[in-house]
Amino acid sequence: MTKATELRDMSDEQLELTLKEAKENLFRFHIQAQTDRLDAPSELKKHRRLVARVKTIQTERQKAAEQN
Numbered sequence: 001m002t003k004a005t006e007l008r009d010m011s012d013e014q015l016e017l018t019l020k021e022a023k024e025n026l027f028r029f030h031i032q033a034q035t036d037r038l039d040a041p042s043e044l045k046k047h048r049r050l051v052a053r054v055k056t057i058q059t060e061r062q063k064a065a066e067q068n
Helices: 004-008 012-035 042-067
Strands: none
Touching (some): 004 042, 012 042
16 A cells, blocks of 8 residues: 555646545445455455545645645
8 A cells, every 4th residue: 555655746647546546446345345255354444545545635735736
């Protein structure tokens, strides 16, 4: 998993792509959890946190841009 410092070094486009991939993976894991046995239930938690980290960084950047 990527750390917050690694995410902050990414460009806006890279962050958007990372967010999209994390959301897709999270959706797949939710479906697997509902239909089958999930091989690694901790993956749900990891991707949920990754989505939150990316959104937090995007919000920080948006607020910083509004102040300037």
